[in-house]
Amino acid sequence: MSNLNLIVVGGGLVGLATAYQYLQTNPDSTLIVIEKESAVGLHQSGRNSGVLHSGVYYAPGSKKATMSIAGKAMMEKFMAEEGLAYELCGKVIVAKTESEIPALEKIYANGSNNGVGCEMIGREQLLEIEPHVNGVQAIHVPTAGIADYPAVAERLAQKIIGMGSRVLLGTTVLGIDERPGEAVVQTDKGDFTAERVVACAGLHSDRVAKMTAPEKVSAQIVPFRGEYYQLKPHATHLCNGLIYPVPDPRFPFLGVHFTKMIEGGVDCGPNAVLALAREGYDWKTFNRQDLFESLGYSGFRRLAFKYWKFGLGEMWRSFSKRAFVTALQGLIPEITAADLEPHPAGVRAQALTPDGEMVYDFDFVSSKRVLHVVNAPSPAATVSLKIGQHIVQQLESELAI
Ligand SMILES: Cc1cc2nc3c(=O)[nH]c(=O)nc-3n(C[C@H](O)[C@H](O)[C@H](O)COP(=O)(O)OP(=O)(O)OC[C@H]3O[C@@H](n4cnc5c(N)ncnc54)[C@H](O)[C@@H]3O)c2cc1C
Structure with a gap:
């Protein structure tokens, strides 16, 4: 007999938002969020660019496109109601040369289709918004912004606890057993039983999914570290908001960009290099199993073979500050190595x-x-609350009871 209605695996933004939305819809329910770390939001949710994305890039019809506008609005509403810091500082996506304009126009078409308020602007208008940028044309997205995601994660956890449920920290999920009428989640602190389980395990999502649905897991997570520099205080005037390049359409990464941070300062990055561990935030952190799984995976080998030149460039930018600076100078030519200091990295769970x-x-x-x-x-x-709402609707409509 289940004593819990729901167990959520993973205390990142997606897991916490799912638990929060479930309790909003089912206020008399009890659930636990199980998180292996000593605090919530310590991985992707707490180590990202801090941007409130507006939905301009995403292919029409994709889940990203359909969830973006509503998801961002939900996040803004939550932060406003909870008194959490955020700012709609605006963003420019900059074509540095004429040759990048067709790709810029494609993004603009996607943004317009997705209902994002954005405008194509010329060099003069771009320089009024970002006077230090090098560009021939740009998309201006005034509604893009910045947020304090670690604070959002912490507040969601507080709200969940305030609604009578629990966030269990320092507890690792080792297995999940589905039985008639219930699921048993095995952890290093004992077993927990609930009617349903939602797993939002980020960098470990494929491993956790294989606990109950191995035949449905076709993709493997390969960890890609994104490294950042930060502008030193004397150089922060070079960036007013969010400055992005036209991304390479072959990759889901947006290219090294400048991001005004909600806590002050400006981040520059991230690049994308293979991490030697799923939670490997520097070159010294190595996990034999993680690395063997990545290198031994046909998907990674095929990707590396196809894009070895791009990969080497990203690695080179990891080891050479000068190469990183050169990439940044494409957008802001007056940046020098003396303007930059290292900033903590994040690791993307790339399926x-x-x-x-x-x-x-x-x-x-x-x-x-x-x-x-x-x-x-x-x-x-950005859209974690919308993903949470989507999952709660899925639970209501799809899962067998
Ligand atoms: C470098 C970088 C920049 C980004 N920039 C942005 C941005 O500007 N804006 C934006 O909207 N998005 C951005 N993202 C994406 C965004 O951060 C992620 O999509 C989002 O945080 C994913 O949340 P999550 O809860 O799925 O994963 P996570 O935050 O990684 O949370 C998963 C949690 O599950 C826990 N867990 C895993 N396995 C177990 C287990 N077995 N038992 C118990 N707990 C477990 C982990 O400890 C972790 O806390 C960025 C990501 C990266 C890496």
Whole structure:
């Protein structure tokens, strides 16, 4: 007999937002969020660019596109009601040369289709918004912004506890057993039973999904570290808001950009290099199993073979500050190495198919009593409350009781 209605695995923004939305819809229910770390939001949710994405990039019809506008609005409403800091500082996506204009126009078409308020602007207008930027044309997205995601994660956890449920920290999920009428979640602190389970395990999502639905998990998570520098205080005047390049359409990464941070300062990055551990935030952190799984995976080998030149460039930018600076100078030519200091990195959970394709969209897999979030890349922080709402609706409509 289940004593809990729901167990959520993972105390990142997606897991916490799911638990929060479940309690909003089912206020008399009890649930626990199980998180292996000593605090919530310590991985992707607390180590990202801190951007409130507006939905301008995403292919029309994708889950990212359909969730973006509502998801961002929900996040803004939550932060406003909770008195959490955020700012709609605006963003420019900059074509540095004429040759980048067709790709810029494609993004603009996507943004317009997705209903994002954005405008194509010329060089003169771009310089009024960002006077130090080098560009021939840009998309201006005035509603893009910045947020304090660690504070959002912490507040969601407080709200969940305030609604009579629990957030269990320092507890690792080791297995999930589906039985008639219930699911048993085995952890290093004992077993927990609930009617349903939602797993939002980020960098470990494929491993947790294989606990109940191995036949449905076709992609593997390969960890890609994104490294950042920060502008030193004397140089922060070089960036007023969010300055992005036109991304390479072959990759789901947005390219090194400048991001005004809500706590002050400006971040520059991230690049994308293979992390030597799923939670490997520097070159010194190495996990044999994680690395063997990445290097031995056909999907990674195919990707590396196809894009070895791009990969080497990203690695080179990791080891050479000068190369990183050169990439940044493409957007702001007057930046020098003396303007930059290192800033903590993040690791993206990149789902890769066995063919080496990077899974672009949000993805969910369910077994009888468990719904797994198997891919929640950017902008999943921005739209976490919408993803949570979507999952709660899925639980109501799809899972067998
Ligand atoms: C470098 C970088 C920059 C980004 N920039 C942005 C941005 O500007 N805006 C934006 O919207 N998005 C951004 N993103 C994406 C966004 O951060 C993620 O999509 C989002 O945080 C995913 O949340 P999550 O809850 O799925 O994963 P996570 O935050 O990684 O949470 C998963 C949690 O599950 C826990 N867990 C895993 N396995 C177990 C287990 N077995 N037992 C117990 N607990 C477990 C982990 O400890 C972790 O806390 C960025 C991501 C990165 C890496």
